[in-house]
Amino acid sequence: MPASKQSKDLMKIGDLARRAGVSHRTIHYYERLGLLRPIEREGVGYRYFNEEAVTRLEKVAALKRLGLSLDEIASVIDLYFEDATGIRGKRRVLDILRGQLARTDQQILELKGFRAEVEENIARVEDLIRKARG
Amino acid sequence: MPASKQSKDLMKIGDLARRAGVSHRTIHYYERLGLLRPIEREGVGYRYFNEEAVTRLEKVAALKRLGLSLDEIASVIDLYFEDATGIRGKRRVLDILRGQLARTDQQILELKGFRAEVEENIARVEDLIRKARG
DNA sequence: ATAAGATCTACACTTGACGTCAGGTTTTGT
DNA sequence: ACAAAACCTGACGTCAAGTGTAGATCTTAT
Numbered sequence: 669m670p671a672s673k674q675s676k677d678l679m680k681i682g683d684l685a686r687r688a689g690v691s692h693r694t695i696h697y698y699e700r701l702g703l704l705r706p707i708e709r710e711g712v713g714y715r716y717f718n719e720e721a722v723t724r725l726e727k728v729a730a731l732k733r734l735g736l737s738l739d740e741i742a743s744v745i746d747l748y749f750e751d752a753t754g755i756r757g758k759r760r761v762l763d764i765l766r767g768q769l770a771r772t773d774q775q776i777l778e779l780k781g782f783r784a785e786v787e788e789n790i791a792r793v794e795d796l797i798r799k800a801r802g
Numbered sequence: 803m804p805a806s807k808q809s810k811d812l813m814k815i816g817d818l819a820r821r822a823g824v825s826h827r828t829i830h831y832y833e834r835l836g837l838l839r840p841i842e843r844e845g846v847g848y849r850y851f852n853e854e855a856v857t858r859l860e861k862v863a864a865l866k867r868l869g870l871s872l873d874e875i876a877s878v879i880d881l882y883f884e885d886a887t888g889i890r891g892k893r894r895v896l897d898i899l900r901g902q903l904a905r906t907d908q909q910i911l912e913l914k915g916f917r918a919e920v921e922e923n924i925a926r927v928e929d930l931i932r933k934a935r936g
Numbered sequence: 937a938t939a940a941g942a943t944c945t946a947c948a949c950t951t952g953a954c955g956t957c958a959g960g961t962t963t964t965g966t
Numbered sequence: 967a968c969a970a971a972a973c974c975t976g977a978c979g980t981c982a983a984g985t986g987t988a989g990a991t992c993t994t995a996t
Contacts, residue, residue, distance in 0.1 A: 681944095692942095692943080693984075696945095713993095738982080758927050758934070761927050772917045776917070779910050779913065780910065782906060786899055786902050790899045830975090847974095871953095939996090948986080951982100953982100954979105954980085957978080963972070964971080
C-alpha cells in the first residue's frame with residue numbers, strides 16, 4: 669500500500685483545522701454548505717485537503733467579518749478560486765462583484781462616521797478628566 | 803383621570819416600534835437585555851418612551867451593523883446617552899472607547915483591503931469579457 | 937498485529953436574536 | 967359605557983452557526 673495520500677501536499681482534517689484555526693466540526697459543517705470540498709473521498713476514506721483549503725477558510729473568515737452569512741459566502745467564494753478562464757456567466761459575476769463593492773463602500777462610510785463619534789466621545793471624556801483635576 | 807401619559811412627548815411601544823423600524827417584541831427583548839428602559843411603569847401600566855429611545859434604537863442598529871452583539875452593545879451604549887457629568891470611572895470609560903477606536907480602525911483597514919480585492923476581481927472579469935468579444 | 941489516535945456519520949443540543957400564539961388587561965374612540 | 971385597538975406576560979417556535987456525543991471505522995506507530 670503506497671502512501672498515496674500524505675504524499676504531495678495533502679493534509680487531513682485535523683491539520684487543516686489547526687492551521688485555519690477552526691474546529692473539525694466546523695469544517696464538516698462548511699463542507700455541507702458547499703463552502704469547501706475535500707480533494708479525495710473515494711471509498712469511505714478520510715477527507716484530504718490541499719493548501720487552497722487553508723486560504724479558502726481564511727477567505728471565509730474575512731468575509732464573515734464583513735458581515736456576510738455563510739450562505740452568501742457560499743454563493744461568491746468560488747469567484748476567488750475558480751480558474752478565471754472557466755467562469756460561466758461573467759456578466760452575472762460582474763453584477764455580484766459590483767454589488768459587493770457598493771456594499772463595501774457603504775460599510776466603510778458607516779465605519780468612518782462611527783469612528784468620528786468615538787473620537788468625539790473620547791475627547792469629551794478626556795475633557796471631563798482634565799476639568800476634574802482642575 | 804388626567805391624561806398624565808400622552809402629555810409631554812412620551813410615546814407608547816407601538817409608536818416607538820414604528821419610528822425605529824423594529825417590532826414591539828424586539829423592544830421587549832432589548833429591554834430585558836438592558837439596552838433600553840421605558841420611562842414609566844408604575845402599577846401595571848404600559849411602557850412609555852421619550853425621544854431618546856428612538857435615537858437609542860438607531861444607535862443599537864448602527865452598532866449591530868458594525869458587528870457587535872447585543873450584549874456588547876449593552877455594555878457600551880450608555881456612554882452615548884449618560885449625562886457626561888455623571889459618568890463613573892471615567893478612566894474605564896476611556897479604555898473602552900479607545901478599544902472601540904482600535905477595533906474600528908482595524909475594521910476599516912480590512913474593509914479597504916477587501917475593497918481592493920473586489921476591484922481586482924472586477925478588472926479581471928472585465929478583461930475576460932473584453933477578450934471574449936475579441 | 938495491535939492498540940492508540942484520528943476520522944467517519946448521524947443525531948441532538950446550544951446560543952443569539954428574534955417571531956408566534958394564547959389568554960388576560962388597559963386605553964381610547966364613539 | 968362599551969367595543970375595538972393597543973398592550974401585557976409567558977411559553978414555545980425558528981433560523982443561523984455552530985458544538986457535543988456515540989458508536990463505528992480507518993491509519994499509523996510500535
